[in-house]
Amino acid sequence: MxxxxxxxxxxxxxxxxxxxxxxxxxxxxxxxxxxxxxxxxxxxxxxxxxxxxxxxxxxxxxxxxxxxxxxxxxxxxxxxxxxxxxxxxxxxxxxxxxxxxxxxxxxxxxxxxxxxxxxxxxxxxxxxxxxxxxxxxxxxxxxxxxxxxxxxxxxxxxxTNGLPQPALEEKSYRPVTPFLFNIGVIAPKKNQHQILPLLQYNPKLELVLAGRHEDKEYARFLRQQASELNVEDRMHLVNEITEGEKSWYYHNCQAVVMPSLAEGFGLPVTEAMSIGKPVFLSKRTALPEIGKDMAFYFHDLDNMQEAFTAGMYQYNKAGNQLKEAMKAYSAQFxxxxxxxxxxxxxxxxx
The missing domain is CATH 3.40.50.2000 (Glycogen Phosphorylase B;)
Incomplete structure (x- = not known):
């Protein structure tokens, strides 16, 4: 034994x-x-x-x-x-x-x-x-x-971590308009500040950033950047969240956005795909290996709007066929x- x-x-x-x-x-x-x-x-x-x-x-x-x-x-x-x-x-x-x-x-x-x-x-x-x-x-x-x-x-x-029943708590932030979701520590390697221009181009979108503030200076930088871009009222740093909250944000978001500079795997990729949500990724480190052709990619992190618009159009046009393919792909993990x-x-x- x-x-x-x-x-x-x-x-x-x-x-x-x-x-x-x-x-x-x-x-x-x-x-x-x-x-x-x-x-x-x-x-x-x-x-x-x-x-x-x-x-x-x-x-x-x-x-x-x-x-x-x-x-x-x-x-x-x-x-x-x-x-x-x-x-x-x-x-x-x-x-x-x-x-x-x-x-x-x-x-x-x-x-x-x-x-x-x-x-x-x-x-x-x-x-x-x-x-x-x-x-x-x-x-x-x-x-x-x-x-x-x-x-x-x-x-x-x-x-892939199974998602429990979606459940916000009394203290949870509940977006009032369609929103993008990013989950992971708040740190420069996650590159979350480059998501903010998407809010400028899409004035009806909010952004929920969930995760421990690993780098408090970077969290301050995020708030400063949001203020300079005049989108501070639509960027929401919700810190650490429960599994129920995470599940709710996945189920209700328009897309998961991960312009990370460094990932060893990227669990949010397969988690989001497990319920057929579109995932937008950088082409850095392990993300293309895990996302493969089931994800959408930012070819230019300084100009993500074009890839986002094209990806959402393709996703909506493909309908249930793509969603089911994403779910099947996620199930392999x-x-x-x-x-x-x-x-x-x-x-x-x-």
Whole structure:
């Protein structure tokens, strides 16, 4: 029997992509294992989200320096590439490292900061025995910029997160006119300020930007840009939202707009497509790989109106045929398939 520890440390940050990555993949792995035993390394407040039958190792910050005894375990799955929680001293346990992105290489960061980020990632790669990347783009970045020393580097796509019943709360912002939707951290790499000119060209549209303010200076810049363009009354920064709110915004928006500069996968792409909503993307990093010909693309991020107008016309003209094709495409990204592929990797390490 292979005894696996599945690292859910990132679940201490609720309503984030990594929270739902750990939750959905962890549940799917539990449902698909046969000759394995799954245990969780997890913050105490997140334990109740999983089946009570699972063994849990409670995560706390001191374990950055003193990891718990892992005697009897065969595989440690580190689900976050920059984790500080790795069994460094226990060399008997095999380590699988999931790498979501090397976005820092594609952002406007100093060479010194890029080198620091790369050095930390390299230390985790040095300790691991196998690597999973969530896109071919990320795999190429890893093979180009890191020393994998001949270790296997797999690609396993994320699943599409299922959308619950749409539900706004009393405190939620409810748009009064048709709106565009963008979800993700508020940060320069998401490039949300370049959506604002679309509001100038389309005076009946609003824009809902949902996500944690990772870069508060950039959030201030967004407000300043909106004011200068005279669209501040139609741009709404709603911060972090619940799954019910997210589902409502997806179901009721005109389109999802992601002019991101750096994405390792781009979960909103397949989430929006799962209900047949049009998705407009930049052509940067992993987005074309995930969106393929089911998405619309901005060829010029400084002039997005032309692509937006043409894409919406094409989408509306195609009608249900395109919507159903998008739904079918999104369904190819599912956590059960991802889990079975991860289990194959666990078995290869035993």
């Amino acid at each position: 292979i005894r696996i520890v599945f690292d859910c440390e990132r679940m201490k940050y609720v309503n984030t992509g990594l929270y739902y990555y750990c939750l959905n993949l962890g549940k799917a792995i539990q449902q698909n294992i046969s000759q394995e035993q799954l245990s969780l390394f997890i913050p105490k407040q997140a334990v109740s989200t999983f089946d009570a039958s699972l063994t849990c190792i409670n995560q706390h910050s001191l374990q950055k320096f003193f990891m718990p005894s892992l005697n009897g375990f065969d595989v440690w799955h580190s689900t976050y590439q920059n984790s500080h929680y790795l069994p460094v001293r226990n060399k008997k346990i095999k380590v699988l490292l999931t790498i979501h992105d090397l976005n820092f290489l594609h952002e406007d960061k100093s060479d010194q900061k890029k080198e620091r980020c790369l050095a930390h990632l390299q230390r985790n790669i040095d300790r691991c025995d196998a690597i999973v990347c969530i896109s071919e783009f990320t795999q190429n970045d890893v093979l180009t910029h890191c020393n994998t020393d001949g270790k296997p580097v797999h690609v396993i796509y994320n699943g 599912n956590w059960e398939d991802s889990a079975r592929k991860y289990i194959d990797v666990y078995r290869s390490l035993s």
